[in-house]
Amino acid sequence: MKTIRFSKIRFLMLILSIVIIGGGAVTTIIRGGINLGIDFQAGLSIRVAIDPARADSTIESVRSALSDVGGAQVKTIGEEAARQYVIRVSDPGDIASFSTVASRDILDSLHDEFGDDAIEELENTFVGPRFSEDLAQNTIILTTLALIVILAYIWFRFRLGYATAAITALVHDVAFMVAFIGAFQIEVSTATIAAVLTIIGYSLNDTIVIFDRVRENETIMRESGFETIINSSISQSLSRTLITSFTTLLAVTAIFVFATGTVKLFALNMIVGVVVGTYSSIFIASPVLLGWQHAAKKRKARKDAERHGAPGGARATASDKVVSPAAETGVSVEEKQHVIDEISRRKSASAGRSSSRAKRKKK
Amino acid sequence: MSKRFRLLVVLALIGVSIFFIYPTVQWYFFIPEEMKALAASGREQVREYSRDEARNALAALSVLAADDKDTVLPDEYSFIIDPAETNFRLEDRVTPDEWTVGHILSAFRTGDEAFAVMEEYYADEIFALKELKGRIITLGLDLAGGMSVVVEADEESLAERLEREPSSDELEEAIDLAVTILTSRIDQFGVTEPLIRRQEGTNRILIEVPGDNDRTRIEAYLQGKGSLEFHIVDDEATAALIELQQAQPGWDLSAFGTPDFVPAGTIVVSYVIPDNYGILRLVRYIAIKDDVTDFGLPGEHITEARVGQEQLTNQPTVNFVLDREGAEIFANLTRENVGKSLAILLDGKVRTYASINEEIPSGQVQITGFNIEEAANIATVLRTAALPVDLNIVNQQAVGASLGADAVQAGLRAVAVGFGLVIVFMLLYYWGAGVIADLALILNLFFIVSLLSVFNLTLTLTSIAGIILTVGIAVDANVIIFERIKEEHRLGKSPQGAVKAGFQKAFWTIMDANITTFIAALFLSQLSSGPIQGFAITLAVGIVSSMFTALFLSRLIYDFGTEVLRRSRLSLGWGAR
Numbered sequence: 001m002k003t004i005r006f007s008k009i010r011f012l013m014l015i016l017s018i019v020i021i022g023g024g025a026v027t028t029i030i031r032g033g034i035n036l037g038i039d040f041q042a043g044l045s046i047r048v049a050i051d052p053a054r055a056d057s058t059i060e061s062v063r064s065a066l067s068d069v070g071g072a073q074v075k076t077i078g079e080e081a082a083r084q085y086v087i088r089v090s091d092p093g094d095i096a097s098f099s100t101v102a103s104r105d106i107l108d109s110l111h112d113e114f115g116d117d118a119i120e121e122l123e124n125t126f127v128g129p130r131f132s133e134d135l136a137q138n139t140i141i142l143t144t145l146a147l148i149v150i151l152a153y154i155w156f157r158f159r160l161g162y163a164t165a166a167i168t169a170l171v172h173d174v175a176f177m178v179a180f181i182g183a184f185q186i187e188v189s190t191a192t193i194a195a196v197l198t199i200i201g202y203s204l205n206d207t208i209v210i211f212d213r214v215r216e217n218e219t220i221m222r223e224s225g226f227e228t229i230i231n232s233s234i235s236q237s238l239s240r241t242l243i244t245s246f247t248t249l250l251a252v253t254a255i256f257v258f259a260t261g262t263v264k265l266f267a268l269n270m271i272v273g274v275v276v277g278t279y280s281s282i283f284i285a286s287p288v289l290l291g292w293q294h295a296a297k298k299r300k301a302r303k304d305a306e307r308h309g310a311p312g313g314a315r316a317t318a319s320d321k322v323v324s325p326a327a328e329t330g331v332s333v334e335e336k337q338h339v340i341d342e343i344s345r346r347k348s349a350s351a352g353r354s355s356s357r358a359k360r361k362k363k
Numbered sequence: 364m365s366k367r368f369r370l371l372v373v374l375a376l377i378g379v380s381i382f383f384i385y386p387t388v389q390w391y392f393f394i395p396e397e398m399k400a401l402a403a404s405g406r407e408q409v410r411e412y413s414r415d416e417a418r419n420a421l422a423a424l425s426v427l428a429a430d431d432k433d434t435v436l437p438d439e440y441s442f443i444i445d446p447a448e449t450n451f452r453l454e455d456r457v458t459p460d461e462w463t464v465g466h467i468l469s470a471f472r473t474g475d476e477a478f479a480v481m482e483e484y485y486a487d488e489i490f491a492l493k494e495l496k497g498r499i500i501t502l503g504l505d506l507a508g509g510m511s512v513v514v515e516a517d518e519e520s521l522a523e524r525l526e527r528e529p530s531s532d533e534l535e536e537a538i539d540l541a542v543t544i545l546t547s548r549i550d551q552f553g554v555t556e557p558l559i560r561r562q563e564g565t566n567r568i569l570i571e572v573p574g575d576n577d578r579t580r581i582e583a584y585l586q587g588k589g590s591l592e593f594h595i596v597d598d599e600a601t602a603a604l605i606e607l608q609q610a611q612p613g614w615d616l617s618a619f620g621t622p623d624f625v626p627a628g629t630i631v632v633s634y635v636i637p638d639n640y641g642i643l644r645l646v647r648y649i650a651i652k653d654d655v656t657d658f659g660l661p662g663e664h665i666t667e668a669r670v671g672q673e674q675l676t677n678q679p680t681v682n683f684v685l686d687r688e689g690a691e692i693f694a695n696l697t698r699e700n701v702g703k704s705l706a707i708l709l710d711g712k713v714r715t716y717a718s719i720n721e722e723i724p725s726g727q728v729q730i731t732g733f734n735i736e737e738a739a740n741i742a743t744v745l746r747t748a749a750l751p752v753d754l755n756i757v758n759q760q761a762v763g764a765s766l767g768a769d770a771v772q773a774g775l776r777a778v779a780v781g782f783g784l785v786i787v788f789m790l791l792y793y794w795g796a797g798v799i800a801d802l803a804l805i806l807n808l809f810f811i812v813s814l815l816s817v818f819n820l821t822l823t824l825t826s827i828a829g830i831i832l833t834v835g836i837a838v839d840a841n842v843i844i845f846e847r848i849k850e851e852h853r854l855g856k857s858p859q860g861a862v863k864a865g866f867q868k869a870f871w872t873i874m875d876a877n878i879t880t881f882i883a884a885l886f887l888s889q890l891s892s893g894p895i896q897g898f899a900i901t902l903a904v905g906i907v908s909s910m911f912t913a914l915f916l917s918r919l920i921y922d923f924g925t926e927v928l929r930r931s932r933l934s935l936g937w938g939a940r
Contacts, residue, residue: 099756120763123760124759124760124761125760130757131757146887149886150879150882153879157875194887194895194898197899198832198884200883201879201882201884205839205880208872212872212875212876237846244835247842248832250788251782251831251835258773263825266828
């Protein structure tokens with residue numbers, strides 16, 4: 001199998017990510033921040049259908065009918081011809097039984113304008129101020145806790161470097177999704193949280209399949225540099241990564257096409273998330289792991305150098321290159337052996353099941 | 364593990380799944396709509412239905428008997444043979460070989476007895492359906508239409524009522540009481556069976572009312588104060604009513620209307636007592652004087668109510684205190700009506716009635732004549748004429764049934780299309796192995812649905828999204844395995860060897876990858892919001908099920924292919940040799 005050198009463009013991709021996320025963040029701020037939906041913003045939302053047979057059931061006439069109701073926002077939902085509208089008013093918090101009063105006001109106004117039979121109340125959602133605060137708080141706490149547990153699990157199953165790299169990719173994915181949601185002013189609901197958390201799980205899944213391969217290859221390809229190991233690991237699992245992302249996209253796109261309302265938005269967020277999650281496991285998680293490994297080697301080499309009583313600086317750079325087959329010059333066999341032994345000792349836990357002979361032949 | 368054992372495990376699991384899915388299939392495909400509606404209705408409706416049915420059945424039998432006593436009992440009434448047979452045995456009569464209408468009617472001493480047996484049968488029929496309903500996947504409010512409301516107890520209102528800060532115990536009690544009151548208002552509300560549950564550790568109560576209901580009516584019902592009134596009982600009309608109810612088993616106010624002998628100014632109301640479930644059950648109809656100003660007392664005059672004990676007899680009593688104005692009205696009322704009965708009505712239903720022995724001038728009232736439990740109930744009723752604490756709506760969602768039906772359509776279409784696309788893709792990409800993956804996928808969906816049935820989970824739009832997403836992710840485990848097998852095969856291993864190595868090496872990859880997703884799903888399920896919970900649980904269930912199907916089932920099929928069928932070629936589609 002051909003090894004694609006993904007790591008070559010890692011800095012380019014990093015810049016690309018930063019530019020997109022930054023651009024999204026700026027756009028979000030310009031467009032007035034995140035578009036918080038009913039779940040996070042105390043208020044009332046009513047979805048009505050107005051008899052499509054009536055010529056005057058346009059959004060303008062709905063707006064004018066509701067001009068007396070303070071701060072009512074009207075939006076069309078679904079097909080224009082279906083004449084379905086969502087009307088939202090926010091809860092100032094100082095009116096008793098706001099939901100009942102506001103619903104009555106809105107429906108009365110609509111009845112006055114279009115007649116009693118022409119209006120069908122399809123959905124009525126109210127979220128009180130206390131409730132929305134609690135939800136936002138719970139969401140943040142749970143997401144943080146979930147991340148900590150996941151971090152601990154990967155640390156336990158792999159090593160800290162892997163965990164850090166995986167979490168970095170997750171933060172990237174979440175930032176990307178938030179930037180996307182903000183830039184395109186997609187309404188944020190509880191379903192959005194579900195989407196983001198699912199993507200956290202999904203992206204991790206992707207990352208871990210690659211990392212699992214990296215861990216395995218670390219023992220098999222002991223002679224190669226970590227960069228090569230990472231590149232071949234990504235290449236080896238690439239077909240799996242693409243197929244799984246593709247099938248998931250098939251399923252999620254089906255939801256996007258057929259659903260309406262929040263579930264449609266959920267599917268849209270998921271589509272973005274799946275693409276970003278796949279991208280990040282290749283171009284964010286793996287390079288971060290590579291960087292961590294480089295830094296760790298440097299640290300380790302410096303420590304070794306100090307212990308051996310040799311001049312620090314020069315030795316450190318030299319041993320950094322020990323595992324890189326490209327630059328073998330100026331490194332003693334002992335040093336090379338030492339580093340290799342150190343790596344293999346640490347990895348021996350997962351070494352048992354390899355068929356290294358076959359692997360080497362392939363390489 | 365031997366292949367045979369593994370095959371048995373898979374077959375057993377499929378069997379168990381069928382067992383769990385069966386009620387759902389039965390419910391959605393074989394039970395008529397009107398029966399479903401009945402099973403979803405409150406006890407009041409069930410009682411009405413079973414009494415109606417029993418009345419009709421009894422009337423039909425009587426007509427048949429009047430025509431010809433020896434008519435063979437029609438099949439639809441065969442349920443009555445068993446109790447009739449028991450009665451025959453008790454009376455030492457010889458049971459006939461063929462039951463006729465005459466035999467049946469003669470088995471019961473009174474029409475009332477036959478009626479009661481029939482009513483019980485028809486009611487049991489519905490309760491069996493209700494029980495079945497507890498074992499199926501129900502549609503959530505966003506799919507079936509309905510309303511879900513979260514209300515929060517307003518501590519300030521309680522403080523106002525108590526004229527001091529309530530202690531946490533008092534608040535707890537007030538909220539529990541509010542739940543009790545809301546629950547007992549179920550009957551009044553009728554039509555559907557609302558779910559009323561206190562949310563653990565909060566001051567919130569969740570109320571869910573499925574079906575197409577009038578939103579404003581439910582809101583009124585939730586925040587309504589409830590009405591408590593004292594009325595003088597019309598003893599004459601009540602006696603006549605009781606006689607009528609004995610003569611005509613199953614007599615019903617709604618079916619027959621107010622009888623002619625009830626004089627003007629008197630109305631027929633139901634006398635109810637709470638059953639073991641705290642749900643009000645009709646005891647009988649009685650007649651009361653309608654006018655509350657001349658023949659009664661509004662409940663707002665009560666200032667205090669508690670359970671006591673009569674010193675001589677140790678009988679439990681209910682003691683309540685009236686305010687000054689109330690005491691005056693009550694004194695007049697009792698003086699003028701000594702010897703008559705006084706009924707206490709809550710929300711238009713008589714909860715208790717007792718005879719007035721003497722004038723009660725002090726405004727300190729003691730009523731006796733019930734057991735300790737009833738006394739406690741009545742004290743509660745008196746204390747809680749209104750809700751003990753104001754409830755504010757903090758979250759509410761009402762979905763019209765038409766929107767729900769559209770959502771079901773959209774959801775099913777999305778599942779079908781998403782599922783279909785993935786299946787076709789796997790076949791195109793993996794050929795033979797694709798069949799295995801697809802088989803695993805179908806079983807996966809099957810397991811998920813059956814697990815959802817076991818937990819009696821509600822199917823919401825988001826959980827449908829969870830299922831679809833799981834379908835997409837479910838093939839992942841198989842993809843990991845197939846890609847690994849391909850790789851091992853390319854390295855020159857035999858099909859068996861490649862399969863073995865592929866599964867072995869993929870095992871921990873699949874475990875690690877799925878466990879992390881599972882952790883995310885687990886945390887997601889803790890978010891106290893219904894729709895997300897549904898999604899997270901579906902996802903978690905899907906992960907477990909997809910791991911099983913991939914690691915266990917696919918392996919079994921592979922081994923079957925390579926070892927039993929001795930196939931020497933792997934069919935792995937693109938990229939394989």
